[in-house]
Amino acid sequence: MSAHFRNTMTWLHTWMGLALGFVLMVCFFFGALSVFDREIDRWAIPQTRFEPQPLPSFDRLLLPVLQRVEPDQHDYAANMPRLHDPTKGPMTPRLELPVDEYWMYTTHRDPVLAMGVGFLVPLPKDPDAHNHIHARTTVDPRSGAVVPDDALKIGSHWFYPMHYSLNWRWRDIGIWIVGLAGFTMLVSLVSGVIMHRRIFREFFTFRPDKHVKRSALDLHNLTGVVALPFHFFFAFTGLLIFASYFYFPVSHTLLEPLHRQHEVLEAQAAGLPHKRSGIPAPLASVDAMVAEAKRRWAARDMAGEVGFLKIHHVGDANSFVSIYRAGSDRVALVGEGIHFKAATGEVLREDPPRSAVSEINEFLTGLHLQHFEHWLLRWLYVLGGLLGCVCIATGFIFFVEKRKAVHAKAGGQGSRVVDSLAVTTVTGMVIAAVGMLVVNRVLPADMAGKGDWEKLAFWGIWVLAMLHAFVRSGPLARGGINPAWREQCWALAMLCFAAVVLNALTTGDHLLKTVFSDPYWPVAGVDLSLLATAGIAVWAARKLALRERGAVKTIPSEVTTRAAEAANV
């Protein structure tokens, strides 16, 4: 392999890794938290702290709730003007929009049900397009009571979308930035392997007692290589999941005509009506359809629960009900769909087994989206995500350590800026996440707009952490260590401890109860993880204090020649 090729790969790995590494920290950290997003929801919304329930009666409990749902105000304001054709008549008022579809989604980890309604735009610009105004609701399946919207699901509606969109919704720009970061991850993995000359010999190598630059690089290589399959597959499958809709929307642009033509053909072939007929018709018993679907799955030796249910063309003679199995014992998501004629309950179609290409796709997207029920694998995924964070963080540390002495002598601020940004996206990010949980416990449950205040607190705390990191970064200009690392570790430990105590005080679900006397593992798991985080933060803070005190002695040895720098790679 030529030196030029290796140098090119080194340049790419260093600079793309640095630029997008800050985004990747967010993806890996909040991705790791997302493995247990619904458990975090239980912690944040105490009224949902009960066991997952079997699906209640759709006819008696869920249909009445769906019939009372109103179109979402934000969706109406944003999309009605775009979809409605003013030449055909006045804009239909929000509360008079006709219902077109109902859907319902549940998992084995969710005590509550997520449900939604799609409302039709009666006078659309493009009648063939998907003209819907949406609404969502969350329901307690034991009673049909609706969980208020103000209660932000911190796990599944903040941490989870954080990892794929940075919660920056303006024109989906966050999703695009994460896409670029995912691309960078793939490029960095390949270039990293090419750069790492002794990849097999140093597979188990970690020398923590050497100087920081060597041990940081060892740890970077170790966490990158032992989890290489995880890093590659999560970056690849993450990009794959959004590929057809966001990153390469070829069938919604260049090939849209062919796509539409095919959808009509597909609907005809499947016997599932693509459009409404205009003739009203009643809805037969959905509970009976669910029972029939479960009977058919059991007959095919794949007994299971309902994962997703959707009613198309509600109230119309062409209406049909699609029922999909929850894939909790396998990697593929929901599958084995069975479709019923809504007015009579007869089976219209049983989805055939998937083709090889579809199976591969379902396996790959399923391994990322993790709907399976397997606690060991979930915790191993958290380990993988955290290893990714360590890999990126040690990358930053190596970058700074390699250059700070040289920059200090030349009066440059480069490593100071990178180090401050590293503090922000390592300790600062975790502080923001835990701080949000603390604020969640401090604010009263029935406060209007509580979710908005929690989001504001998250961003505000993160910005404060960033300011702190920059303000304290003076020592970098002299080739030293930024004390913000240690100080934020202490702050994090205190916040974690506060969160656990506040949970006990405000809900009474303290650890002795949730682990021993009345076990409830979702909340116990979050509390124990917070305590473990506090422990690690304290250990790190004390180690950093020792290093800071010893730092003055090691500076002269940090000034290395170019050759020595190159040899370290």
Next chain:
Amino acid sequence: MSEALWLAAAAVLSMHGMGWLALAMDAHWGQVMHSPAENFLRTRGVLRALGAVTLSLSFLACLMADRPSIAALVWVMLLTASALAVALLLARWPKVLRVLCPAT
């Protein structure tokens, strides 16, 4: 309950496999055994083969516990966790790994 036992077996096998593969390497043999690696070429060859076989057995244990699609993922992630654990043991408490080759 037997799923948990098979998974525990898979984890133990994975740790052993990674440990043996590590011991078969020059630097780590010296770290753990405090004896020159060149003198034990045959032993290390045996350990390398043993490591590979044990990792394969670990995969079989995963297949006994779950469906193949899940078993494949569990196995790969156990390899990651085991390799990490062995690396950290080598860095901090290398003597612990001496149990993997007690006779020498």
Next chain:
Amino acid sequence: MARQRAAFAHPTRRLLILIPGSYAFTWGFIALGVTGLVSLGVDFHEAETAMMLLAFLVFPSLFLWAFASPRPGRAMALLFGGAAFMVSAAWAIQRGLLV
């Protein structure tokens, strides 16, 4: 310092051009792949799924090849030229498939 800056600017410029270039080529590759497969009788969604599986293997590979290429100008021409050709071909095939 000036020589360092010139050397630094060059890879950055290459990066800023070759990422869009590889993206465009991949776009064309997907479009041509889908229309080509559909014209051979493959179901549209199957074709789309297959091309999406390949997309993020092709895109970074292409970029790495182009970035490391000793002749970046030629790589750029191949990427953008190839993209234009494949998109036009896909468009033509689609016209033929529409009823």
